[in-house]
Amino acid sequence: MTAAQSAMQAGAQVKVVDRGRRIGGRMASRRLRDTGTPLDGRIVDYGASYFTVSDPDFRALVESMIEAEVVRPWTDTFHVHNEGSMVGVKTGPMRYAAPGGLRSIVEHLASGIEDLDTETHLERIEIGDDSVRAHDYRAGSVGLCMPQPQAARLLDPEVLPDTDITWEPVIAVTLVFEDRTWIEMDGVFVNDDPVITWIADDGKRRGDDAPVLVAHVNPVFAAGHLDDPSGVLPNAIAAVRRVLEIDALPSWTWAHRWSLARPIAALEADFWSHPELPLGLAGDAWAGGPRVEAAWLSGRALGRHFAAQTP
């Protein structure tokens, strides 16, 4: 959305295409359904956990979104669980969240983009010297703002840069409880656990104190369950209850697979553009990623680049 907005602001005509039913990508939120609790209809974040801010332009945007009540500062302190016990808290940068779920930020960024097609899965992109064809669309250039392995499915592999970046999977497990029976905390970094790496208190994150937790299954355990994400549930539930000393069983659980959750390293360049063809890549593997802020910086740089090429 930022790539599109930047290109539009610089005078280019832009069409945005996304395969999702709703926009948001990995800044993913959904409504709870059929939980058997009063929380049906409540939104939960099951992709990115939060975001941080360091770039001054991104900070200005985030401040405007706080003013608009789209974003809220969440916390700068998380608990740490090490070798089987809670060892204390760790303070770091402010983490930001969204009362309406992180997806609502992307929806906010999309305002004013009228030419936006969702539920449109591109299978193939044909690129000539100065034109692009994809699906029913014709364009002068194309920017692929997605993990490079997804972009690679659309093009001949030799067209893309040889970045050699590995992407790790995560399975995000949402647990809905009847009551909050765990310690006062916002999130826990879980080190040395064979199953989970992180637990977010979604009630604290979203600011409504709902008894909802989201845990991330570690990449190695997740990799063994990509064909059957629900298979992680027994171990993940047990791990969360062990770490937070919760006696109760959750009323409802759900596992979502992210095959390409995060690049394990990122490039310093803001984006990539083909030296001869009208093709560019942006996302969180660029601009020093792998973070929401990097994806924003990268998208903005690619949008400006394309606009500068537009006659």
Ligand SMILES: Cc1cc2nc3c(=O)[nH]c(=O)nc-3n(C[C@H](O)[C@H](O)[C@H](O)COP(=O)(O)OP(=O)(O)OC[C@H]3O[C@@H](n4cnc5c(N)ncnc54)[C@H](O)[C@@H]3O)c2cc1C
């Ligand atoms: C579990 C998890 C935890 C994370 N935690 C954090 C965190 O704590 N802090 C942080 O800063 N970042 C975190 N991230 C990373 C963050 O979510 C990403 O950096 C950011 O959302 C990337 O945005 P993007 O627009 O570049 O890519 P994406 O959000 O991946 O967007 C790519 C879009 O391309 C679309 N697409 C892909 N292929 C096609 C196709 N063939 N046709 C049409 N559309 C297509 C997808 O539908 C998607 O909407 C996390 C990610 C995950 C998954």
